[in-house]
Amino acid sequence: MEYSVIKEDDLFLTTEKSGDVEGSEEKGYGLYTKDTRFLSKFELMLNDSKPSLLSSDDDENYRASMRLVEVEEDKGATEALRERFIYDGILYERMTFTNYFLEERTLKVNVHFDVDFRDMFLVRGFATGETGEKTGITYEDQSMVIGYQGKDDVPRETRITWKESGAHVVEEGEVEAIWTLAPQERKTLTFMIHPVINGGSKQALEFEEALGRLENSYEEWTSQGTKIDSDHPIFNKVYHRGVIDTRMLMTDVGFGDVPVAGVPWYSVPFGRDSLITSLFLLPFQPEQVKGTLQTLAHYQGKEENLYRDEQPGKIMHELRSGELASTGQIPFTPYYGTVDATPLFVILATEYYNWTKDEAFLKQMKPSLDKAIEWIDQYGSIRGDGFVQYQQTTDAGFVNQGWKDSDNSNVHEDGTLAKDPISLVEVQGYVYQAKTTLADVYKEIGETERAEQLREEAELLSDRFEKAFWMEEEQFYALGLDGEGKQIKALTSNPGHLLMSGISEEQRERSVAEKLVGKSLFSGYGVRTMSDDSTGYYPMSYHNGSVWPHDNAMILLGLSQVGKSEAVTVIEGLLDAAEYFEHLRLPELFCGYSKEEGHLVPYPTTCSPQAWAATASFVFLQSISGVEPDAYNEQIIVEPAFPQGMTRLKVEDMRIGEGRLSLVITKEEEGYAFEVSENTSGWELTFREKVVMD
Structure with missing residues (x-):
């Protein structure tokens, strides 16, 4: 990655590789929580110049270190080691300065701070809006506080404290220390940076104590999950990377840990992303998915609201809590424009039961599960044809509301974009799976009549689905149906998600499995989002030809049941792909160029770590080991x-x-x-x- 990022709970820091936050509007670096930037400048100067970067390491996710030097050729150097982490809502950074000259040297250290308190949507240029203003900066002994009064009447402030005798404020937002260092002598300067919203404060710990507690939490996370060892070193490393990346991406917004989508820009709870990530989490640590279900149940739709695409029973898409959201200038409080999160919510709950047989929790979730099914039945079919669709209802909403949510992701053979309401192929599979698996659970808990009704509804959907979506000539399923019920005939990865649902006929499942690893869809590194002979294919497209690890993992959940050899092919491709990325971390996506064309091509802009890419490694484990729990038969x-x-x-x-x-x-x-x-x-x-x- 070109940047460095660390995260803990809902606070994250993204910087240059040197550790500096230079306030670049282009890159958006800074310290963020609750969709607000609480540090927009954090620059280190040695003797009035920028030191040179020797190394930058953020391999462990929760901590990072940068080694910098100011060199005088053939004489020596002054080294600055920056070590940082986040714990309990506070950013800790320890700077250690060492004199590597042969004689005594005077060192002047200047650290520059500033805060703009900008909403993330403003930083990224995704929105405009009315905002508050800074209220000034105050100083005390070895501390400064920068304040802001938001348009939402919420006071925000950044509190910066430091530990080192002799370090003091010399200008607004600038801390300076001047030392005389003997050869090999070291000095340290430690900062604690604390974002505060609506008052209150936390007591910072000593650097080593806070770091020790953070490290212990990672050790506990690892020890509580499934551990593996194999004679395949790449698989071992990809799995371990997934373990620690997933821990980094867990956040508690009040209802238990939930995986956020990814850093730096999607470090908030999502519907689809958090649900799919949690589905992948089951082979590693099934108990962890309860927080996701409880969080999404809390924010489940309660009313009809066109601005937010909200309807009763619907599961949200995205939750934001910055100034623009709080004042209603953007609809993400939360926003509900997703067609697939609601059936996925039911699927996650039933799959959790299948791993744990936790009847008490399922009964606790039952009202929310019933509401989700009611949304599918009452609001899902806009055209009244029995399929679940989406339609853009407001200019502030998303044009496309499946996982491929870019504006050009649904393309007809003639190159025209499909018009809504659109029925996506995988969504019908999700609905079928939601109803059949919930029927199984309800039968277990004595709701036999309701179970039979759900199963009957699912079978009617299956019959309609096969007639409407199957493309006989291609021996594959269409991407979807447009607003007129016409097939969107592109060959895409979407039908691969059907394989886990059970909606398809067995012979057609085999055809889908074989085509997914055929030359037009399989790049050699993974299944492409669109085949290379489809209209609209472009290997650098976000959704029309790229390869997404999570998309492949969803496919693997089904291939493990209907196509073991095809599943192995997909896993081998993704493990090959992992070797091209820093820390063997599978990214959000990469380009769909064929392996035959040369080395893997990274996608120019991608979130990393990305939650559902990180947890794909847990699906690899499930597929390779072949472990399939069956709570209903207790086997x-x-x-x-x-x-x-x-x-x-x-x-x-x-x-x-x-x-x-x-x-x-x-x-x-x-x-x-x-x-x-x-x-x-x-x-x-x-x-x-x-x-x-x-």
Whole structure:
């Protein structure tokens, strides 16, 4: 990445690789929380000049370090080491200065601060609006406070304190220290930067104590989840990267941890993104998805509001809390313009049950699940044809409201854009899966009549779906139906999401699976969003030819059931792709150029880390190990399929039911061998391979 970013809970910092925030409107660097920039300048100067960058490391996500120097050729250098992290709503930064000259040297350090309190939508140029004004800056001994009174009548301030005798304010927003350092002598200057909204304050800890607590929280996160080890080093590293990236992206807005979409610009709860990320989280730590369900249930639609695309029972798209949102100048409080989040909400709840058999939690969620189904039935079919559609209702809303939400993502064969209301292919699969899996749960808890009704509705949808969406000539499903019910005939990755739903006929599932890894859709690094022979294809397009790891992971959830060899092909491609990225971190997306054309081409602008890309590695684990829980029959099916280069996989502490599963799977000439060291789930293990070892 060209920038450095760290995050903890809902506070994040994005800077130059040097660690500086230079107030660049083009890049939007700064310290943000609640969609507001609480630091727009943070610059370090040594002896009135910018030091040169030697190295920059943010590998651990929650902490970063930058090593800088001021050099005099053939004489020596002064080094500045910047170490930073965020803990409990406070940014900590320790600067350590070392004299590497052979003689005593005078060092002047200047650190410049400023805050503009700009709403993130203004920083990014996505909106304009009326805002408040700064109320000035006050100073005390080794501290400064910069204030702001918002248009929403909310006071905001940035409190900056520092520890080092001799460091003092010399000009507005500028701290200076002048030291005389002997050879090898070090001095430190530690800053604590605390964004405050509507009063209140927190007591900063000592640097090492705060860092220790933060590190302990990461160790606890890792220890509570599924642990793996294999003889495939790339898979091991991608999985570990996914573990720590996911921890970084968890945020609690009052109802339990929920994964935000990604940093730097989507560090807020989303409907679709948080739900899909949580769906992927299940093989790692199923308990974690409860926060997502509870958060989205709290913000579930309560009224009809065209400005926000809100309807009763609908699950939100995006929640913002900055000045523009608070004053109603943008509709994200929250905004509900998403067609797929509502059925995905039901799917996540039922899949959580399938992993845990947590009946008490499902009963707690039942009112919200019922409301979600009511939204599907009452509001979902705009055209009245039994399919769920979306339609833009206000200029402030999104044109397209599926996961491919760019304006040009639905293209007909002749190059014209499809007109709404649009019925997306994958959404019909989500609705089918939501109703069938909820029927299974309701049957378990004694709601047999309601269960039968849901299943009947799902089967009627399946019959209509096959007739309306199947393209006989292409032996594939259409991307969607336009406002006139006409097929959008582009070959895309969207039908791959159907494979996990059960809506398709078996023969057609096989056709879809084979085409997904065929030459036109599979780049060699992953399934493209659009085939390279479709009108509208462009390998650098955001949604019409690029490769998205999360899209591939959604496909894998189904391929693991209907196409093991195709699933292995997709995993091998994505693991190859990971090697091209810093820290082996799968990004939001990358370009769809074929592997035959040369090296992988990164997408020019992409969020990284991105939550659903990070958790894709957990889907890899589920697909490779072949572990499939079945709460209804209290059994665990294990049917592995290893990628090339893997012969051994150890899985520890995978939470299923009320216990854990630990086992070692070994690939041998005659099949797979299994050695189970722990199964406290109380569920029966079923191995679908030749060799089983106790």
